[in-house]
Amino acid sequence: MNELAIKDLLYKLADDQLILGHRNSEWTGFGPILEEDIAFSSMAQDKIGHSLAFYTLLQELGEADPDTVAFTRNANQFHNSQLVELPNGEYDFSLIRHFLYDNAEIIRFEMLSQSSYEPIAKVATKLKGEVKYHVLHANTWIKNLGSSTEEAILRLQSSLNEALPYALGMFEKSKYEQELVDTGVYAGEEAVKAEWLKRISAVIEKTDLKLPDLATIEPKFGGRYGEHTEHLQPLLDEMAEVFKIDPTAEW
Amino acid sequence: MYGGGNVFEATKFDDVQVEDPVKLEEFEARIARGEKIEPTDWMPELYRKQLIRMIEQHAHSEIIGALPEGTWITRAPGFRRKMAQMAKVQDEVGHAQLLYSAAETLGKSREQMLTDLINGKSKYSNVFNYPAFTWADSNIISWLIDAGAIVNQMANAKGSYGPYSRALERICAEEAFHLKYGHDAVVHMATGTPKQREMIQAALNRWWPPIMTFFGPSDKMSTHTETLMRWKVKMASNDECRQQFLDMYVPKIWELGLTVPDPKLKKNMETGQWEYTEPDWDEFKRVINGDGPCNAERLAVRRTAEERGAWVRRALLNPKAKYVKPLA
Numbered sequence: 001m002n003e004l005a006i007k008d009l010l011y012k013l014a015d016d017q018l019i020l021g022h023r024n025s026e027w028t029g030f031g032p033i034l035e036e037d038i039a040f041s042s043m044a045q046d047k048i049g050h051s052l053a054f055y056t057l058l059q060e061l062g063e064a065d066p067d068t069v070a071f072t073r074n075a076n077q078f079h080n081s082q083l084v085e086l087p088n089g090e091y092d093f094s095l096i097r098h099f100l101y102d103n104a105e106i107i108r109f110e111m112l113s114q115s116s117y118e119p120i121a122k123v124a125t126k127l128k129g130e131v132k133y134h135v136l137h138a139n140t141w142i143k144n145l146g147s148s149t150e151e152a153i154l155r156l157q158s159s160l161n162e163a164l165p166y167a168l169g170m171f172e173k174s175k176y177e178q179e180l181v182d183t184g185v186y187a188g189e190e191a192v193k194a195e196w197l198k199r200i201s202a203v204i205e206k207t208d209l210k211l212p213d214l215a216t217i218e219p220k221f222g223g224r225y226g227e228h229t230e231h232l233q234p235l236l237d238e239m240a241e242v243f244k245i246d247p248t249a250e251w
Numbered sequence: 252m253y254g255g256g257n258v259f260e261a262t263k264f265d266d267v268q269v270e271d272p273v274k275l276e277e278f279e280a281r282i283a284r285g286e287k288i289e290p291t292d293w294m295p296e297l298y299r300k301q302l303i304r305m306i307e308q309h310a311h312s313e314i315i316g317a318l319p320e321g322t323w324i325t326r327a328p329g330f331r332r333k334m335a336q337m338a339k340v341q342d343e344v345g346h347a348q349l350l351y352s353a354a355e356t357l358g359k360s361r362e363q364m365l366t367d368l369i370n371g372k373s374k375y376s377n378v379f380n381y382p383a384f385t386w387a388d389s390n391i392i393s394w395l396i397d398a399g400a401i402v403n404q405m406a407n408a409k410g411s412y413g414p415y416s417r418a419l420e421r422i423c424a425e426e427a428f429h430l431k432y433g434h435d436a437v438v439h440m441a442t443g444t445p446k447q448r449e450m451i452q453a454a455l456n457r458w459w460p461p462i463m464t465f466f467g468p469s470d471k472m473s474t475h476t477e478t479l480m481r482w483k484v485k486m487a488s489n490d491e492c493r494q495q496f497l498d499m500y501v502p503k504i505w506e507l508g509l510t511v512p513d514p515k516l517k518k519n520m521e522t523g524q525w526e527y528t529e530p531d532w533d534e535f536k537r538v539i540n541g542d543g544p545c546n547a548e549r550l551a552v553r554r555t556a557e558e559r560g561a562w563v564r565r566a567l568l569n570p571k572a573k574y575v576k577p578l579a
Contacts, residue, residue, distance in 0.1 A: 149565055
C-alpha cells in the first residue's frame with residue numbers, strides 16, 4: 001500500500017476533526033442554552049480525541065508526535081476542508097455546519113471501518129459510535145428548529161446557503177484518490193458525497209428548509225492541498241500561543 | 252468549582268415572616284433529626300428565599316467561572332491539557348445546569364435567574380471578577396479555587412435541602428478530578444523551565460488576595476447566621492472554611508517551592524490557627540458591588556450570549572415546533 005496515500009488520508013481526517021473540535025470548543029460559555037453549551041463541548045472533546053487517534057497513526061508511520069504535528073504546523077500545511085475553519089458565527093451557522101459536516105464524517109467512518117488498511121479500520125470502528133451521536137444531535141436540532149419559527153427557519157436557510165459551497169469542498173479529491181479506491185482503503189469522496197446527499201436531503205425534507213440545487217454551486221476547494229481562508233492561521237496561532245512559549249517544555 | 256453558600260450575602264432577617272409555629276417546630280425537628288427537606292415539603296419562606304439565593308448564585312458562579320478558564324481552552328498547550336481543560340470547563344457548565352434545576356424546585360425559573368444575573372441583581376463568586384492573564388492563572392484557578400470550592404461544597408452537601416445536597420454530592424465527585432488536574436498542571440509549571448516557574452509564581456501572586464476572600468468576610472463581620480446554621484442552610488462559618496483551606500493547601504504550595512505572597516502567613520502552633528494579613532474587605536465589597544477589573548466584561552459576555560441565543564429559545568418555545576425525540 002502507498003504510504004503517502006495513507007498519510008494524506010490520515011492528515012485530512014485528523015485535521016478536519018482537530019479544527020472543527022477547536023471551533024466547537026469555542027462555544028463553551030456562550031451557547032444559546034446550557035444544554036447546547038455542554039453538547040458542543042462534548043463533541044469538541046470527541047473530535048479532538050479523534051484527531052489525536054489519527055495523528056497517533058501518523059506517528060506510527062514515521063511522522064512527528066501528535067503535539068508537534070498539531071501545534072507547530074502553519075496553515076498551508078493543514079489538510080482540513082475550509083468548512084471547518086470558518087468562524088462559528090451565530091448558532092445557526094454552527095449548527096448547519098455541524099449537520100453538514102457530521103453527516104459526511106459518519107459515512108467516511110463507516111466506510112473506513114471496512115478498510116483494507118487495518119490500523120484505520122480499527123480506529124474508525126471504535127470512533128464511529130461517537131460520531132453517530134453527533135449526527136443524531138445535529139439531525140434532531142435541524143428537524144426541531146427547521147420547522148419552528150419563521151425567524152429560525154430564515155436564519156438556518158441563510159446559513160445553509162452560505163455553508164454549502166464549503167461543505168462541497170469537503171469532497172475535494174486527494175491526488176491519491178484512485179489508488180485509495182482501487183486498494184480498498186475506502187470508496188472515495190464521490191461515493192461519500194452521493195450518500196451524504198441522500199442523508200441530508202432526508203432530514204431537510206422533514207423541515208421547512210430547502211436544499212438548493214447543488215449542481216449550481218461552485219465548491220470551495222483547496223483545503224485538502226493547504227489552501228485556506230484567512231481564518232485558519234489566526235486559529236492556529238491562538239492554539240499554539242502557550243505551546244510556543246517553549247515547545248520543549250512539559251506543560 | 253466554583254462557589255459555595257458562604258460567599259454570598261444572606262437574606263435580611265427583617266424579612267422573616269410570621270410562620271405557623273406548629274409547622275415551624277415540626278420543620279426544625281426534622282432538620283435536627285438529619286432528615287432532608289424536599290421540594291413539596293412545607294418550609295419557612297425565609298428558608299426558601301435564602302436557598303434560592305444561595306443555589307442561584309452558586310449556579311451563576313459556575314457559568315461565569317467558565318469564562319476565565321474557557322479563554323484558555325483554545326490556547327491549552329498540547330493535546331493532554333487541551334482535552335482536560337475542555338472537559339473540566341464543561342463540567343462546570345454542567346454543574347450550573349444541575350444547580351439551576353435544584354433552584355427551580357423552589358419556584359424560580361432558570362430564565363428568570365439568568366435575567367437577574369445579567370441585570371446585576373444577583374451575584375456570583377467574586378473571584379471571577381479578576382482576570383486570568385496567562386495559562387498559569389488558569390492552572391491556579393483549576394487547583395486552588397476548585398480546592399476552596401470543595402471545602403465549601405463538602406460542608407454544604409450535608410445541608411438540609413435534598414435537591415441541593417444531592418447536586419453538591421455529584422458536583423464534589425467531579426471537583427475531585429478538577430483538583431487533581433489543577434494540581435498536576437501546577438506541578439508541571441512549578442517543576443518546569445525557569446519561564447514556567449516564573450509564570451506560575453506570578454499567577455499565584457495575582458490570585459492569592461482573591462483566594463483569601465473566596466470564603467467571604469470574616470465571621471466577626473457576618474451576622475445573622477445562627478438561624479441559617481440551625482436550619483442547615485449554612486454548614487460552616489467563613490473562617491472555619493478559610494482555616495481548613497489554609498491547613499490543606501499552604502503546605503502543598505510550599506512543597507512546590509512556591510512562595511505565598513503574605514509575609515504574615517504562618518500557623519500558630521499554640522492555637523492551631525493560621526495567621527495572615529487580613530484581606531482587603533473594602534476592595535472585596537467594592538468589587539462585589541460591580542467595581543472590579545472584570546465585572547463589566549463578564550456580564551457583557553453573558554448578556555451577549557443570552558441575546559444571541561434568544562432566537563433559539565423562542566424557537567424551542569414555539570408551539571409549531573415538532574419536537575423530535577432521539578431514538579438512540
